[in-house]
Amino acid sequence: MFTSSSNIEELIRCFHLEDSMLRYSSFVPRLYNYCRSLGFEPGRILPSRAFCSDESQGYPTILIAKHFGTFPFNHGRGGAIVATQRHGPFSEHGQDLVIIQASHVGYDPQTGEFGRYRRIHAEHAGHSTSCGKIAGVIARYQREYQFAQGAVLLESCGNSLCVCIDNGLLRANRTEGLFLNLSRLVERDADGEFTPVRTYSTSRSFPASAALQRELGDLRPREGERVPIGDRLKPKMFFFRRELDETPESRDQQELGLISAMPWIVTSPHPLLTAAQINTQAEFDRAFRTAAQAPSFQGKRLLYVSGLNIDISPQVGETFPTTHFVPWAAYLQDRDGRQRILEQPELLMALLAQSEDNPDAVDLETAINVMAESDMVRFDLVAPRN
Numbered sequence: 001m002f003t004s005s006s007n008i009e010e011l012i013r014c015f016h017l018e019d020s021m022l023r024y025s026s027f028v029p030r031l032y033n034y035c036r037s038l039g040f041e042p043g044r045i046l047p048s049r050a051f052c053s054d055e056s057q058g059y060p061t062i063l064i065a066k067h068f069g070t071f072p073f074n075h076g077r078g079g080a081i082v083a084t085q086r087h088g089p090f091s092e093h094g095q096d097l098v099i100i101q102a103s104h105v106g107y108d109p110q111t112g113e114f115g116r117y118r119r120i121h122a123e124h125a126g127h128s129t130s131c132g133k134i135a136g137v138i139a140r141y142q143r144e145y146q147f148a149q150g151a152v153l154l155e156s157c158g159n160s161l162c163v164c165i166d167n168g169l170l171r172a173n174r175t176e177g178l179f180l181n182l183s184r185l186v187e188r189d190a191d192g193e194f195t196p197v198r199t200y201s202t203s204r205s206f207p208a209s210a211a212l213q214r215e216l217g218d219l220r221p222r223e224g225e226r227v228p229i230g231d232r233l234k235p236k237m238f239f240f241r242r243e244l245d246e247t248p249e250s251r252d253q254q255e256l257g258l259i260s261a262m263p264w265i266v267t268s269p270h271p272l273l274t275a276a277q278i279n280t281q282a283e284f285d286r287a288f289r290t291a292a293q294a295p296s297f298q299g300k301r302l303l304y305v306s307g308l309n310i311d312i313s314p315q316v317g318e319t320f321p322t323t324h325f326v327p328w329a330a331y332l333q334d335r336d337g338r339q340r341i342l343e344q345p346e347l348l349m350a351l352l353a354q355s356e357d358n359p360d361a362v363d364l365e366t367a368i369n370v371m372a373e374s375d376m377v378r379f380d381l382v383a384p385r386n
């Protein structure tokens with residue numbers, strides 16, 4: 001969906017994390033107050049969440065229930081894919097509508113690692129990946145990148161630097177896998193062709209391009225020595241192809257949203273953070289259009305907020321994670337059909353301009369006690385009363 005590599009780099013760069021983060025306990029009341037400032041009517045606002053199915057997403061959901069006074073509608077599928085076919089029923093259940101869409105990533109404060117989350121209810125309270133769904137999607141690409149890091153070698157051919165490439169990576173008639181951007185790595189000959197200067201049993205060696213030589217600085221292997229390219233294999237030097245089902249919201253939806261950014265994900269110091277960020281961006285770009293066009297939302301107030309949930313692993317003895325929210329963008333529509341997109345800085349400013357105090361917040365314990373103490377309903381199973 002994001003086509004050129006400079007587009008993807010720019011998209012990753014303009015998602016500001018550190019200076020844009022809010023604790024969930026601060027984000028949700030501010031969001032509620034922002035809705036009020038837009039004219040949303042208390043008692044008629046229905047929130048919805050498009051979160052991953054991971055239990056770590058429960059704490060944000062509880063806070064949404066507390067501040068909006070109702071449990072949110074479920075708009076999310078595993079990996080935080082937005083179930084856009086649910087717009088219809090969602091719109092029927094409330095007058096003024098709020099969608100909160102967020103991918104998530106775990107964080108372990110003890111190691112400073114993103115993508116890890118302590119499962120305090122597991123037998124040994126060990127760590128696992130988070131988001132596990134996204135980790136499952138990116139694993140094959142990480143393996144293919146690791147292979148390529150060792151299958152592209154640098155060597156000296158006389159006075160010039162050469163790049164020796166495994167024949168498997170040179171096979172152009174593959175339908176899937178990691179493909180090298182040869183024009184970034186290899187110098188073309190006078191006819192504009194990629195012509196090997198040495199041929200080995202399972203690989204071929206080409207003169208390195210000027211761009212690659214600049215990237216490598218003064219690296220110059222000794223004659224006969226071959227140095228794996230390793231981390232010097234940068235995102236712009238390769239891409240991935242895979243046959244995926246492009247039907248909207250098929251089981252490949254997550255991978256479809258991530259595949260063009262995959263070179264940046266597999267080379268990121270925090271692959272699951274980068275992947276969750278891209279997923280949030282790709283899903284917002286896709287799903288806000290469905291919301292803007294949905295007949296069921298016409299004539300309604302709608303605020304669709306997207307962002308990233310960072311789940312700080314709970315320590316033993318803590319009940320919930322300390323989740324932080326990084327807003328990314330929002331789509332706003334009023335009853336007259338006026339539409340507006342708020343980019344990250346505007347959305348953050350709109351939230352920060354609001355108070356954290358929410359006089360409409362529900363005391364959940366009291367609400368639960370009221371339900372527990374109310375008279376039990378006797379069911380009449382014979383026939384409905386008219």
Ligand SMILES: [Zn+2]
Pocket residue numbers: 052053054078079080104130131132133134
């Ligand atoms: Zn997840």
